[in-house]
Amino acid sequence: MNQFRALWAYRNFVLASIKGDLRGRFARSRLGALWFLLHPLAQAALFAIILSEVLAAKLPGVESKSGYAIFLLSGVAAWALFAEIVTRCLTVFIDYAGAMKKIAFPRICLPIIVGGSALLNHVLLIGATLAVFLFMGHVPGWALLVLPIGMALIGIFAFGLGVLLGVFNVFARDVAQATGVVMQLWFWMTPIVYTANVLPAHVAWWVSFNPMTPLVQIYQNALLYDRPPDWESLVTPAIVGGALFMLAFFVFRRASANLVDEL
Amino acid sequence: MNNADILRVNGAGKCYTTYDSNWARFAEWFGVRVSHRNEFWAVRDVSFSLRPGEALALIGPNGAGKSTLLKLITGTIRPSAGSIQVAGRVGAILELGLGFNPAFTGRENIYLAGGLMGFSTGEIAALMPGIEELCELGDFLDQPLRTYSSGMQARLAFSLATASRPDLLIVDEVLSVGDSYFQHKSFDRIRKFKEQGTALVFVSHGMGDVRALCDRVILLDRGTVLREGAPDVVVDYYNAMVAERENAKLTIEQRRSAQGWMTTKAGTREVELLSLTLNDAATGEEVVAARVRQRLALMSVVAVRKPIKRLVMGHLLRDKTGHVVWGTNTWHTNQVLENLEAGQVVRFRFEFDCNLGPGSYGCTYNLVSTSSTTVDNYDSVDNHLVFDVLNVDVPLFAGTTWLDCRISVSMD
Numbered sequence: 250m251n252q253f254r255a256l257w258a259y260r261n262f263v264l265a266s267i268k269g270d271l272r273g274r275f276a277r278s279r280l281g282a283l284w285f286l287l288h289p290l291a292q293a294a295l296f297a298i299i300l301s302e303v304l305a306a307k308l309p310g311v312e313s314k315s316g317y318a319i320f321l322l323s324g325v326a327a328w329a330l331f332a333e334i335v336t337r338c339l340t341v342f343i344d345y346a347g348a349m350k351k352i353a354f355p356r357i358c359l360p361i362i363v364g365g366s367a368l369l370n371h372v373l374l375i376g377a378t379l380a381v382f383l384f385m386g387h388v389p390g391w392a393l394l395v396l397p398i399g400m401a402l403i404g405i406f407a408f409g410l411g412v413l414l415g416v417f418n419v420f421a422r423d424v425a426q427a428t429g430v431v432m433q434l435w436f437w438m439t440p441i442v443y444t445a446n447v448l449p450a451h452v453a454w455w456v457s458f459n460p461m462t463p464l465v466q467i468y469q470n471a472l473l474y475d476r477p478p479d480w481e482s483l484v485t486p487a488i489v490g491g492a493l494f495m496l497a498f499f500v501f502r503r504a505s506a507n508l509v510d511e512l
Numbered sequence: 513m514n515n516a517d518i519l520r521v522n523g524a525g526k527c528y529t530t531y532d533s534n535w536a537r538f539a540e541w542f543g544v545r546v547s548h549r550n551e552f553w554a555v556r557d558v559s560f561s562l563r564p565g566e567a568l569a570l571i572g573p574n575g576a577g578k579s580t581l582l583k584l585i586t587g588t589i590r591p592s593a594g595s596i597q598v599a600g601r602v603g604a605i606l607e608l609g610l611g612f613n614p615a616f617t618g619r620e621n622i623y624l625a626g627g628l629m630g631f632s633t634g635e636i637a638a639l640m641p642g643i644e645e646l647c648e649l650g651d652f653l654d655q656p657l658r659t660y661s662s663g664m665q666a667r668l669a670f671s672l673a674t675a676s677r678p679d680l681l682i683v684d685e686v687l688s689v690g691d692s693y694f695q696h697k698s699f700d701r702i703r704k705f706k707e708q709g710t711a712l713v714f715v716s717h718g719m720g721d722v723r724a725l726c727d728r729v730i731l732l733d734r735g736t737v738l739r740e741g742a743p744d745v746v747v748d749y750y751n752a753m754v755a756e757r758e759n760a761k762l763t764i765e766q767r768r769s770a771q772g773w774m775t776t777k778a779g780t781r782e783v784e785l786l787s788l789t790l791n792d793a794a795t796g797e798e799v800v801a802a803r804v805r806q807r808l809a810l811m812s813v814v815a816v817r818k819p820i821k822r823l824v825m826g827h828l829l830r831d832k833t834g835h836v837v838w839g840t841n842t843w844h845t846n847q848v849l850e851n852l853e854a855g856q857v858v859r860f861r862f863e864f865d866c867n868l869g870p871g872s873y874g875c876t877y878n879l880v881s882t883s884s885t886t887v888d889n890y891d892s893v894d895n896h897l898v899f900d901v902l903n904v905d906v907p908l909f910a911g912t913t914w915l916d917c918r919i920s921v922s923m924d
Contacts, residue, residue: 261636262627269613269624351606353587354628421534503541506590509583510528 252502255355263358263365270366286377289322290384296321296442315385316473322378323472324441327399327465330371331407332432337363338411339428342419346512356505360412368404382472390475399467399478402486406460409493416497416504419511439465460486518680518711519562519585523594525735526555526580554580556735557594562680567712569722569743571750572732578715579684581732582606585713586682600679603629607684608669614658618649618668621657625672639675646701647671663694670698677705683714699725722747751904752803779891782820783879786813786857790875790899793863801900802866804914810862810897814879816852820890821881823849825860828876829868830895831912837868839876843883867914870903 256263275282296318341359342349349356375396382389418424439461440448448456456462463482470476530550531537555577562568570578583589584596586604611625622643626636644653647667652660660668674681681702703725706712716722722729722743729746731739733753739746790799793807802808810827826841842848842860849858874895881888906914 258630259627261631261633262624265620265624265627269616273613273615347607348610348628350583350588351586351604351610352628353602353604354630417534417538420537500541507537509589 252355252357256357256361259355259358262354263362266358266362267366267369270362271369274370282373286380289326289374289378290381292322292325294318315387318385319382319387319473320444320469321442322381323468324439324465326371326374326378327403327468328436328439328441328461329374330367330400331403331461331464332436333367333370334364334404334407335411335414335428335432337367338408338415339418339425341415342508342512343422349509350512356508357501360408360415360501363411364404364408368400371400378472389472392471392475392477395467395471395477399464399471402467402483402490403464405494406464406486406490409490409495409497412497412501413493416500416508419504419508435459435461441465460489516563517561518564518599519713520597521558521560521581521585521594522596524555524558524581524584524591524596525553525593526577526584526589527592528552528554553735555584555732558730558732558737559594560730560737560740562711562713564679564709564711565706566728567706567714567726569726569729570713570715570732571717571722571729571747572738573754575734576732577735578732579606580735582682582684582713582715585680598680602680602682603673603676603678604682605670605673605684606682608666608673610669612657612665612669615656617656618647618653618660621668622672625669626675629672631676635676643671643675646674646697667694670694674698674701674705677708677710679709680711680713681705683712685715685717748905751902754902754904778885778893779879779889781891782816782818782888783823783852783890784815784817785877785879785891785893785896786815788812788875788877788897790897799899801902802868803902803904804866804868804870804906806866808864808866810860810864810875812860812877814858814860814891816854816856816858819851819853820888821851823852823858823890824878824880824882825858826878826880826883827862828878828894830874830876832872832874835912837873837912841878841880841883866901867916868901869909869912869914870901871912872898872900874898 275284278284280287338360341363342356345359348354349359379389379393414424414428418428438456438459440456445453445456445462445466463479464486466482467478470478528551530552531540558577558581560568570581572578580589582604583606584591585598586602586606587596587598588606611628612621613624616624619640622640623633623636626639627633631639647653647670649664649668652664653668657665657668683702699721702712706725712726714726726743729739729741729743730737731746731750731753738753739749789811790802791797791809791811792799793809796809799806799808812825814823814825816823824841824843826839826843828839829837831837840862852858875897876894877892877896878885878889879891881890885892903909909915909917
């Protein structure tokens with residue numbers, strides 16, 4: 250409880266840091282926030298051209314030509330949230346080493362800043378992605394409203410994993426390197442570029458264990474097919490995410506005394 | 513100790529543990545007992561307490577544990593042993609400008625870094641006029657921080673750090689930043705806090721600051737308290753310790769080589785120098801780093817190889833730039849030796865007060881027959897011996913000469 254009280258006392262710092270983070274992304278760039286639109290647009294165009302035109306990939310049940318691009322953008326957006334939280338939590342203690350050594354403030358602020366900043370960034374990205382959808386003539390339906398559930402589940406899962414790895418990374422820097430490799434593999438093990446049902450049965454069986462699969466599907470279902478998620482499939486990721494979150498909190502509390510000593 | 517203490521440090525220690533493997537460390541978090549580890553105590557068994565308005569300086573050589581102790585008091589690291597209790601708000605200036613974002617304006621950074629110090633927006637807004645006045649940045653306050661000079665950043669950071677008076681102020685060597693005007697101003701501010709009852713703990717290598725600002729000094733060495741007491745006593749002890757270490761270091765290296773010094777050897781070798789040492793006049797111990805005002809003796813042993821009519825010994829001291837600081841010989845003092853025979857050994861002792869300024873000096877010897885090396889030059893080497901002079905116990909002064917100056921000041 251003390252941690253949360255301390256966090257509340259430092260809310261100004263957390264909010265100002267998130268604001269600074271966001272501003273830092275676009276500081277001194279001429280197009281500023283327009284990059285938010287350009288990034289997903291470029292990505293969609295690239296994947297759509299390469300994969301849907303060249304490889305003639307077809308999505309079952311989708312008639313519109315831009316269907317694949319929408320499918321892809323939805324999955325990529327979900328994955329990007331996950332990846333950003335994990336990779337930034339991974340190095341957050343090292344990035345803030347100077348402040349941690351010299352200023353007494355609740356350390357829990359740091360992952361919160363990173364997580365909050367990533368979530369805010371994600372909401373803006375979703376906004377930009379929706380604008381791209383409209384541009385392509387696709388109007389998302391009411392299922393859009395379940396996205397916050399997806400954000401929360403991905404957020405908790407990524408936050409737990411990221412903080413856990415971030416603490417370990419302070420003591421063994423190999424963790425960050427290894428995570429980079431694993432994240433790459435994980436991306437391709439998740440049905441983002443392809444759909445789950447094109448996989449051969451023995452591969453599909455493995456992919457079904459991937460907690461990111463149902464989480465990414467929340468986005469794909471909501472944005473492309475306009476349908477609510479398969480609630481049953483969300484049980485496993487919710488449990489795994491919650492457990493990781495608790496474990497990360499426990500390890501963080503145990504390690505926080507040692508953390509500064511190692512930086 | 514009493515209830516009025518602002519800070520109580522009770523047998524505090526900080527131990528850094530290294531594990532054989534990281535797995536051992538991780539396992540320990542989960543309650544597994546781990547035996548294989550090495551311990552290093554950066555600070556050990558330090559106890560002291562501070563009352564309001566008291567100022568304590570921590571001095572000591574590098575690696576003595578000063579900064580670790582400051583971090584322990586600040587609370588960024590936790591003590592492995594003992595306890596540290598603080599009554600009231602702690603303000604710590606361990607490094608200026610931490611938590612600043614270069615993209616933000618000065619004013620926004622005050623809110624950001626102020627938040628990091630635990631102030632709420634309302635509190636910072638209330639402190640803003642005082643900060644503006646202290647940092648004297650004017651219109652720059654609303655410019656992005658990246659446009660600031662490092663001195664301006666330091667001013668902003670210091671103004672924020674001392675925006676409100678803490679009960680305990682912890683300052684690591686950071687006050688040497690900024691121009692002298694601002695340095696003066698920041699010293700003033702700290703002094704004023706002290707008068708209003710702020711207890712002060714600071715680390716400094718500037719012994720002048722230590723004498724000027726603090727009431728007590730703790731000398732740390734290898735993590736433990738070596739001396740504690742009044743500034744003059746402890747600072748003198750520390751300076752003597754530094755000088756001694758310097759001597760010890762240089763004796764191990766066998767005296768410093770004449771590297772960087774111009775050495776010229778000359779001589780016809782009728783007479784040869786066997787040894788030349790600089791010694792403390794009283795104890796006779798060899799000295800490589802002398803203190804200002806120390807009584808020194810240049811002692812030499814000379815062997816006569818061939819019969820000669822006259823022998824004169826002369827010494828010259830040069831500073832690093834080659835200027836002769838002082839010099840004389842036995843000709844001028846009417847101590848010329850006459851009619852020497854081969855095989856004789858002569859000892860010279862030049863005793864003098866080391867009225868030299870701090871710095872490095874080279875000692876030349878000339879074994880000649882007159883007052884000049886141009887008639888007979890038996891054995892002469894420039895800068896044969898190099899030694900340092902340290903200012904340990906007299907007030908700071910400039911130049912290569914110690915003039916025992918007495919200053920009196922009067923006002924009408």
